[in-house]
Amino acid sequence: MxxxxxxxxxxxxxxxxxxxxxxxxxxxxxxxxxxxxxxxxxxxxxxxxxxxxxxxxxxxxxxxxxxxxxxxxxxKEARASADAGILEHTTKLSDLSVDIDELSVRLADQLVALADAVAIAGKDASPYLVTNDGAGPGLGFLRTNWGDELNERLFDALSRHDRVAELPADWGNTSAEVLERIAGQDWDSNGQDDDRPS
Incomplete structure (x- = not known):
């Protein structure tokens, strides 16, 4: 050179x-x-x-x-382009992580406000809003496991993604399993997916 x-x-x-x-x-x-x-x-x-x-x-x-x-x-150009692609996606994911943090704060504020409102309403609250079995939106939101909820929504969105829809159904039961399988699927020494045409 x-x-x-x-x-x-x-x-x-x-x-x-x-x-x-x-x-x-x-x-x-x-x-x-x-x-x-x-x-x-x-x-x-x-x-x-x-x-x-x-x-x-x-x-x-x-x-x-x-x-x-x-x-x-x-x-070299090909390696730099591949690295830049990884860098681009990790940068966007970092930004989304910040968004999730901000959303978590907003969610926490609303959940505390809802809990306070339920406490103030007490037994006089409408059965539709606050039910003992959690069917109403009041206690239902307060009892939601938001980590599990986010994981379920992420897995649902991931399973509908074009790239994942073409994969066998037994590729994983969690988002992490599916994504790890995609990231490590039969890569040869040149970084090419052995299952895809050249």
Missing amino acids: TEASDDVLVGSNVQKFRTARGMSQADLAEAISRSGEQFHQQTILKIEKGTRPLKYLEAHRICAALRVGLADLLE
Whole structure:
């Protein structure tokens, strides 16, 4: 490889990892600038095009901002694309995890408010809203195991997903089992699924 082609490869990989993180060039420049010397969006553009070589310390700062290793910047195109795909999905899942945390706080607030309302209503509460067997929405919500409920809903959505629908029914009884089977299904040494046509 020539120095120029190395610059193009590094630039292409910076772009792949930046995009996978959901960052604009301006976002990346700002993140890098927070750690030291001022960096501009135009500099990121030139690095990604391969028209400006990346300095060693700049590479470290870019890697820190993107949360990738220095060696990742020199990966071949196919490997970098595969890694960027994993990075993109894990970034989105991290964002969803934050959403779940925020939703958990809102859910907790509503459940406490409902419990207070049930306590205030006491025996005078409508039998439709609060029943001893939990059939009414009042105690039904208070008695819900939200972890199990989320797992059931996730497994139901997963089982209807196009990618999972094509799999044998005995591939797992939980979301984790099915997903682990998909992630590890008969991969050969080249990372190809042996069951799929090349």
